[in-house]
Amino acid sequence: MPDALTAAPPAIRWRRSRLLLRDAGIGIALLAMVLFFALAAPDFLSGANVGNILTQITINLILATGMTFAILVGGIDLSVGAVMALCAVVAGTVMKGDGLSEPLAVFLGIAASLAVGAVAGALNGFVSSFWSIPSFIVTLGMLNVARGSALEVTGARTIYDFPDSFIAFGTATLFGLPLMFLLALLLLLVGWVVLTRTVFGRMIYAIGNNDEAVRLSGHRPFTTKVAAFTVTGLCVGIAAIVYVTRLSIANPILGVGFELNAIAAVIIGGTSLSGGRGSLVGTLLGAVIIGVLSNGLILMGVTDFIRQIITGLVIIGAVILDSYRARLSRAA
Amino acid sequence: MFRRSFVSALVGAGTLAAIRTPALAADHKPVVGLVMKSLANEFFKDMQEGAVQHAKERGDFTLIPVGIQSETDIDGQIAAVENLVTRHVDAIVIAPADSRALLPPIARAIKSGIKVINIDVAFDPASMKKRGVDIAFVGPDNRDGARLSADVLAAKLGRGGKVVILEGNPGAENGVQRRLGFMDSINANGLKLLDSRTAHWETEEANSVFANMLTAHPDIQGVMAANDSMALGVVKAIDASGRSGKIQVVSFDNIPAIRPLLENGKVLATVDQFGAQLAAMGVDNALKEVQGQTLTGWIKTPVKLIKGRDAG
Numbered sequence: 001m002p003d004a005l006t007a008a009p010p011a012i013r014w015r016r017s018r019l020l021l022r023d024a025g026i027g028i029a030l031l032a033m034v035l036f037f038a039l040a041a042p043d044f045l046s047g048a049n050v051g052n053i054l055t056q057i058t059i060n061l062i063l064a065t066g067m068t069f070a071i072l073v074g075g076i077d078l079s080v081g082a083v084m085a086l087c088a089v090v091a092g093t094v095m096k097g098d099g100l101s102e103p104l105a106v107f108l109g110i111a112a113s114l115a116v117g118a119v120a121g122a123l124n125g126f127v128s129s130f131w132s133i134p135s136f137i138v139t140l141g142m143l144n145v146a147r148g149s150a151l152e153v154t155g156a157r158t159i160y161d162f163p164d165s166f167i168a169f170g171t172a173t174l175f176g177l178p179l180m181f182l183l184a185l186l187l188l189l190v191g192w193v194v195l196t197r198t199v200f201g202r203m204i205y206a207i208g209n210n211d212e213a214v215r216l217s218g219h220r221p222f223t224t225k226v227a228a229f230t231v232t233g234l235c236v237g238i239a240a241i242v243y244v245t246r247l248s249i250a251n252p253i254l255g256v257g258f259e260l261n262a263i264a265a266v267i268i269g270g271t272s273l274s275g276g277r278g279s280l281v282g283t284l285l286g287a288v289i290i291g292v293l294s295n296g297l298i299l300m301g302v303t304d305f306i307r308q309i310i311t312g313l314v315i316i317g318a319v320i321l322d323s324y325r326a327r328l329s330r331a332a
Numbered sequence: 333m334f335r336r337s338f339v340s341a342l343v344g345a346g347t348l349a350a351i352r353t354p355a356l357a358a359d360h361k362p363v364v365g366l367v368m369k370s371l372a373n374e375f376f377k378d379m380q381e382g383a384v385q386h387a388k389e390r391g392d393f394t395l396i397p398v399g400i401q402s403e404t405d406i407d408g409q410i411a412a413v414e415n416l417v418t419r420h421v422d423a424i425v426i427a428p429a430d431s432r433a434l435l436p437p438i439a440r441a442i443k444s445g446i447k448v449i450n451i452d453v454a455f456d457p458a459s460m461k462k463r464g465v466d467i468a469f470v471g472p473d474n475r476d477g478a479r480l481s482a483d484v485l486a487a488k489l490g491r492g493g494k495v496v497i498l499e500g501n502p503g504a505e506n507g508v509q510r511r512l513g514f515m516d517s518i519n520a521n522g523l524k525l526l527d528s529r530t531a532h533w534e535t536e537e538a539n540s541v542f543a544n545m546l547t548a549h550p551d552i553q554g555v556m557a558a559n560d561s562m563a564l565g566v567v568k569a570i571d572a573s574g575r576s577g578k579i580q581v582v583s584f585d586n587i588p589a590i591r592p593l594l595e596n597g598k599v600l601a602t603v604d605q606f607g608a609q610l611a612a613m614g615v616d617n618a619l620k621e622v623q624g625q626t627l628t629g630w631i632k633t634p635v636k637l638i639k640g641r642d643a644g
Contacts, residue, residue, distance in 0.1 A: 041548070048573070049547045055572070056540045147372075156377040158561075160589040171572050247535050247568055249589055251561075253372055254536065298544040304502070304530050 025321070026270055026285045033289065037296035044299055047176065054181040055246070057291035059239050061184045061284065063258060064265035065191050066121075066235025068283045071266050072195070073228040074208040074275030075128060075135035079142035080236050081258035083120045085251070086150040087113040087240035092159035092250035095166070106166045114237040120146060121233015125226035135229070143259075150252035158251040162244065170245035180242050185284075187238065191231075192280045204228055208275030265290055268318040289314070362622045363394045364615050365416035367409060367426040369452070371399040374587065376427070378608040379452075383425075386612035393619060396421065406433045413437040417444055423618035425611060427452035431505060432459045439463040447621035451614040453505045454630070468627035470614045472605035474506045474584075477635035478513025478558070481582045484601040484637070485554045486521035487644045488580055493521075495554040496545050497528040498538050498562045507533075510558040510584055526552060531562050538565030546573055557583040560590040560602055567598045586638050594640030601643050604636045 037044040063080050070077040095109035124142050128135040172179040195201035203224045206214050214221050244250050269286030271278025293314060297307045364387075371377045380397050387395035396416065400408040409429045414437055416424055424446055428434040431453055438455075442448055442465050454469040486493065497514050500507025511528070518525050526549045531538035538557065542565065546552055557563040563583035570579050576598065583590065586604035593599040613633055621627055 043547050043550075046547070049544075052540075052543045052547060056543070059536070151372050156372055156374050158374065158587065158589045160564075161592060170568075243536065247539060247565060249535060249564055251374075251535075254534075256534075294540070295544050295547075298529070298541065299548045301527070301548065 026268070026282055026289070026318075030285055030289050030292065033292055033296070037292065037299065041296060041299035044296060049295070049299070051173070051176070051178055053288075053291050053295050055178045056295065057287050058178065058180045058184045059242055059246075060258070060261050060265055060290065061181075061287040062187060062235050062239040062242060063262035064269075064283045064287050065184070065188050065280060066232035066239075067259075067262040067266050068191070068269075068271055068278065068280055069195075069204065069228045070135065070232040071263070071271055071273065072208045072275055072278055073204045073225055074211060075125075075139075075225070075229065076263065076273075077121070077124060077139045077229065077232045078136065078259050079120065079124060079139040079146055080232065080239075080262055081255035082143040082146040082150070083117060083233065083236045084240045084243065084255040084258060085253065086120070086146040086153070087116045087237045088244050088250040088254060089150045089154045089159060089252050090116050091240060091244060092162070093153060095162060096159060102163045102165060106163055109166070110241055113240045114234060117233040117235070117237025117240065118230050119233070121236065122226055122230040124233070125229025128229075129222050129225040147252070154252045156252060158249055160249045162248055167245055167248050170242075170248070180246065183238075183242070187235065188280055188284055194231075195280060200224065200227065205276055208272075208277070210276075261290060264315050268315060270318075286318075361392060361394050362422040362619060363396065363419075364618055365412075365419070365421040365424045366395060366397040366611055366615065367412050367416070367424060367428075368397060368399045368611070369409075369427050369429055370401065370403045370405070373403065375585070375607045379427075379611045382608035383611035383615055386609075386615060393615070395615070400429065404429060406430050409434060410437050413441060417441045417446065421446060422622050423447040423449065423615075425449045425451055425614040425618050427611070428455060431456045435459050435463055435465075438467070439465050442467075447618055449614045449618040449621070449627070451610055466628045468617060468621075468629060468631055470617050470631045470633060471610065472633045472635045474509035474605070474635075475513040475516070477603040477605055477637075478510040478556075478584055479516045480513075480635065480637045481584055481601050481603045482514045482517030482556050483521065484639065484643050485556060485580055485582045486517055486523055488600060488642075489523065489554050491522040492524060493553050494524045494526050494549070494551050495556060496526050496542075496549065496552055498542065498555065498557040498566065499528060499530040500533050500558040500562075502530055507558055514556045514558075523554075531565070533559050533561055535561045535565040538562035539569050540565075542566045543569040543572070546570075546575075546579075552579055554580045555582070557581065559583060560585040560587045563599055563602070564589060564593070567593055570598075580642075594638065597640060597642035599640050601637060601639045604638050606634060606636070609633075 043049055067077060091109040091113035094112045095105045120142060124135060124139050127133065128138040169179060174182055195204065207221045207224055211221055243254065265286035266283050267273060268289055269282030271282055293311060297310060366383055368380050369376045371380060383395060384397060387393060398412045406429045424441055435455060438448055448467050450467045450469045451471055455467055460466060497511060499511050527545050529541055531541045555566050557566055560583045563581050566581055570576055581599045583599060583602045586602045590599060590602055610633060617627055617631060
């Protein structure tokens with residue numbers, strides 16, 4: 001089965017090169033943007049600023065990597081921001097527990113964050129596919145459950161003062177690049193391998209394209225859907241840890257609206273909102289475009305309100321472009 | 333008027349007797365409804381807990397606290413006010429989610445004989461005039477508090493010091509007032525404002541926005557953050573840029589998480605507006621009105637400058 005899929009017939013190979021071309025299209029847009037800012041804002045390409053941009057996009061990149069799985073399988077996850085807050089405060093509470101040695105506290109905190117994220121994701125996937133409810137509404141419910149739980153756990157208070165060894169990750173660098181960004185990149189790479197080189201990945205695309213056809217061919221979309229949403233949740237758990245190490249606090253109101261940024265990165269990256277079409281390479285480019293835009297406009301001195309308008313226009317522009325691409329691939 | 337009492341009579345028909353009886357009894361304690369904003373916000377949560385504690389200590393009134401879902405849940409707050417009117421409370425203390433939209437139900441409450449005290453954010457004076465009410469406002473002077481905090485920064489930097497401001501939510505009244513207070517200090521002390529941007533009260537956004545401001549203006553010497561949550565993000569950005577100690581930060585609120593930073597000198601000063609006691613002070617004033625006094629205008633509550641280790 002995997003062999004049959006990897007040794008693709010010419011038609012699919014043609015489709016792949018189209019896909020490549022499409023990602024290149026987003027890449028060209030990003031390149032143009034970088035060139036523009038480099039000319040308009042002299043410090044834009046400085047090492048420190050590039051480091052800033054990479055740090056600033058890391059959380060969104062991790063969330064968007066997870067979101068790509070949910071969207072590719074034909075769903076969406078609106079709960080990621082709220083679940084991230086829940087993961088962070090649970091991790092924070094565990095880490096501040098009495099009588100734990102520092103390494104154990106850090107280990108348990110990270111484990112708790114990943115567990116909470118994965119369970120929330122699995123629940124999203126389970127409820128939406130078991131009862132065939134649109135994940136839009138299920139995850140909207142989960143958004144409230146998670147936000148409420150985060151507030152309940154903390155009594156609406158901010159948790160602070162974490163172990164230094166843990167916080168150090170937030171500013172650590174490797175080869176001059178932020179370590180947290182390299183972690184996000186590694187995660188993206190793993191995700192890319194899973195999506196393009198495994199049966200699970202192929203099933204995600206197949207279900208996103210035509211759920212019913214997969215069912216009729218004797219496969220069970222249910223397990224794959226639950227697994228895809230679990231991946232989304234697991235990424236949220238990782239993003240929560242990155243948040244806490246970067247800012248040294250965990251509070252129950254963090255991450256409001258982060259789901260929209262993650263969705264924007266995925267869509268700008270050319271993944272279809274209706275599922276089945278898209279790639280993590282696009283998601284990476286989408287997240288970088290959002291980060292570069294926000295950073296560059298501030299460096300240029302563009303005011304807050306205008307900055308918000310421009311960001312909105314770029315998202316709309318990306319979706320318009322995407323509609324042309326969809327027509328192109330149908331024509332092919 | 334008649335319609336309204338008719339409706340409340342209908343709604344409360346079953347429990348009317350139960351509510352009315354203690355009201356007629358000689359040892360009747362006044363009932364005060366406290367209408368809060370979102371309790372998801374640490375500030376309002378502390379405020380409500382402070383009021384509940386105060387009710388226990390005073391013991392001569394009954395408190396009914398109600399919160400709403402989110403900061404902007406105006407409908408929820410209107411429903412809460414109408415509900416308290418139906419329950420015939422003696423007084424309402426309200427932190428309005430909107431300084432205009434809450435006035436119609438509040439004006440109706442006043443006309444039905446309920447005493448009202450406004451806390452946290454003041455009702456719009458023009459709208460009050462239009463409705464023919466004059467509600468006393470019990471609250472801190474955000475503008476003056478912000479000026480106090482900024483003055484510490486100005487004293488540290490001296491004339492010509494280069495600063496940036498991190499603003500709260502655009503349109504939020506306390507955010508607007510704090511920015512004005514920062515500007516007062518900047519103008520009075522001859523500071524140079526390089527940039528002013530919102531980070532929506534939020535730590536992560538403040539961290540990113542400030543890091544980017546620092547790239548655009550490497551000569552920043554001081555930061556004025558409209559709340560402590562944003563100051564936390566600013567300090568992390570300063571640490572990450574390796575310029576700890578070279579860029580000074582002042583802020584507002586005095587939340588617990590800012591205290592270690594005041595102690596180690598990473599934040600120069602913040603301002604405490606005693607949020608936990610604000611609702612309690614509102615309740616005290618409401619009870620004065622119940623006893624027959626008439627209060628109007630702005631009853632200012634204290635703001636206190638909290639200096640850190642390195643403040644001059």
